[in-house]
Amino acid sequence: MRVIAGSLRGRILTTPRGFDTRPTLDRVKEALFSILGSIDNLKVLDLYAGTGAFGIEALSRGAKQAVFVEKSRPALQCLRDNLSRLGLEGRSKVFAQFVERAQRNISISAPFDLVFCDPPWTGIEGAWNFLANMQLASLLSPGGRLVLEHPAEAAVSPGRFSPLATTNVRAWGDSAVTILDRSGAAHNA
Secondary structure: OEOOOOOOOOOEOOOOOOOOOOOOOHHHHHHHHHHHOOOOOOEEEEEOOOOOHHHHHHHHOOOOEEEEEEOOHHHHHHHHHHHHHOOOHHHEEEEEOOHHHOHHHHHHHOOEEEEEEOOOHHHHHHHHHHHHOOOHHHHEEEEEEEEEEEEOOOOOOOOOOOOOEEEEEEEEOOEEEEEEEOOOOOOOO
């Protein structure tokens, strides 16, 4: 896995051994960031961060800060190693806990302009139920976006994350991304 573009383009990210962490394919990440457009000076939240690929890509492309939430020890070790090796520690914060237990820390760091959420696909319904009850609109700045990565066959039902509105859905093989926006000021696109 590598950083696709920006100031860290081509840098390799450390990943844990085994199958507990499912890395996002480079082509999916590249297409997603193309859809998102400019993210200069945005504040980013990376939920179920794994190795930090989404948040690190955002920082490489000009995001001002990224907050990462991850509970898996092997993934956390890789995430921290990646941030250190890439010199991103000053622009990032890591919460080593379950997303479901990090709500207070997340709220203190809010609002965010861009939230990435890539939960384990085996428990995706539980993760989505938690997110739907998490007051997402209060975590997002006006015009903020939520990016959900999920299996292509697990479509996000309309209104599930109300008051956020689905603005884009894309699929690449067995992976899909749903982008939801918070009403308010326009975001960079």
